[in-house]
Amino acid sequence: MPEPEDSATLYGQLLESARRLSFDLRDCEAGTGTDTDRHGMTPEWSPLYGTPMWIRMSEPERRRLTRREVSHFLGVAIWLEVALQIVLLRRNHSVDPTRADVKFLFNECADENMHSLMFVGAIEQLGERYSPLDRVMLLMGWVFRTFAWNEVAYGIVLAGEEVFDVMQRDWSIDERVAPAVRRSSYVHVVEESRHMSFARQKMRDHLREVSRVRRYVSAVLIAVGAHIIAKGLVNKAIYRDLGLDWRAAKLDIDRNEHHRMMFRRATAPLVEFLDREGLLNGVARTIYRKSNLL
Template sequence: MPTPEDSSTLYGELLESARRLSFDLRDTESGVELDCHGMTPEWSPLYGTPTWTRMTESEQMRLTRREVSHFLGVAIWLEVALQIVLLRRNHSADPTRADVKFLFNECADENLHSLMFVGAIEQLGERHSPLDRLLVFIGWLFRTFAWDEVAYGIVLAGEEIFDVMQRDWSIDDRVAIAVRRSSQVHVVEESRHMTFARQKMRDRLRNVSRVRRHVSAVLIAVGAHVIAKGLINKGIYRDLGIDWRSAKYEIDRNEHHRMMFRRATAPLVEFLDREGLLNPVARTVYRKSNLL
């Protein structure tokens, strides 16, 4: 088991990595991109369904641009929530501690990521899709009440999902340049953030009671469920003239969609299992979310 000294060394190494390998794409904007997909089409929840098959290629492109704009909006929502939780919990901490210094750097990264994602949405010629009220309410609960390993675990769930998706988007020539570029940056910089989150979770879970570990495991699973379901926004499909009831029916039964999301969460599930955060109740929630 890593010692506190080992953790401090790791946080210092992450901060040094941030000094050497950080990016800022705010000033590399190009024109609006319309003749392209917003993301790798295989990541569309409707991919392979009868509704998808009936669409023209142009309509499929428009759909993926709307979907990825919402996905990026959820990523911004998640990153802002993370900052609120962690800054609140570290407001009076020693600012010279290695983990706190890296936290400041992470928050700087997250703000630049949010601006970068806003720029990508605008370059796709799209707009922000309002989040579901339930997602907004769950976000408030998360920001207000989540304790350390729960906060890091839920955010890690979102980061892992986006990491796998964006690795595909970043190398797909069918995808808009703005999304490819922002995905490349996000994959590189979020790898540090995910390493940081995993280590903070290990630190917080050291010597905790079985009850707390059990409750934390379930809450992390619920948070991952909310994020996964929040990526599906009925407003997107209605705006494009797609019948929501039919779309929801097809998405819920789309085995390809389930397979892609299970692939996206495989690294997360492996980590949680290793850290004792994958109890039977949590496993049930992940299965309900098509994440396991």
């Protein structure tokens, strides 16, 4: 089925933008030594920022915490990008490869692989390691890449990309943050802006003729996916690895209004888009509130 004319025009524009404004990431793939003297991310994005536990920490301990946290955040980003490629390539395996949207998809997958290598390089330069995801995220990742249909796949990935976009805009300009993270954040923000435009348009295309029931179910599933991503960014293993009392840390995070405010800020563009497209029903709103995203 051919794409609507307005959609095909946008996909062509995005592909042209990719030709003009893409980065050579080969220099970002591998670390050139470690940087353990700076924060891994803007401190205000730490789930513990401003809590009693944070206040009791020394500045070196806070820097180590944010390096450990951002290494996990970047691991979640890699997990999400790999899952996206599996879903989209599977769904476009036998379609016309000369279509504008398919050509952009190929370009996007190339970007995503380079972004993953870039994030691995940043983790290594921080002197940290990859934190294995918990079992719930691993299970939901399998469900997502196996069963997610069109607007659900794009919607869940868009939720993750919107959160990272807002966070990384801050990280990219913060002198307190290690250069490897600042650089990778800047590149990711620039190149993911095209990917997010692509995802929004693909969702609009797929939603044009869906039934009210399917739209309702899709809205709820996108909210569930966003909830899993948001909650998955807080991993008890990284706090235990640092010798912190996980129960006390979790209590502080759960009570941290600053943390909730930052994540509501991060998802504001997503919520506005979903509301405009009829993907923010009562059940979905409840899930977003439980995720501190609304």
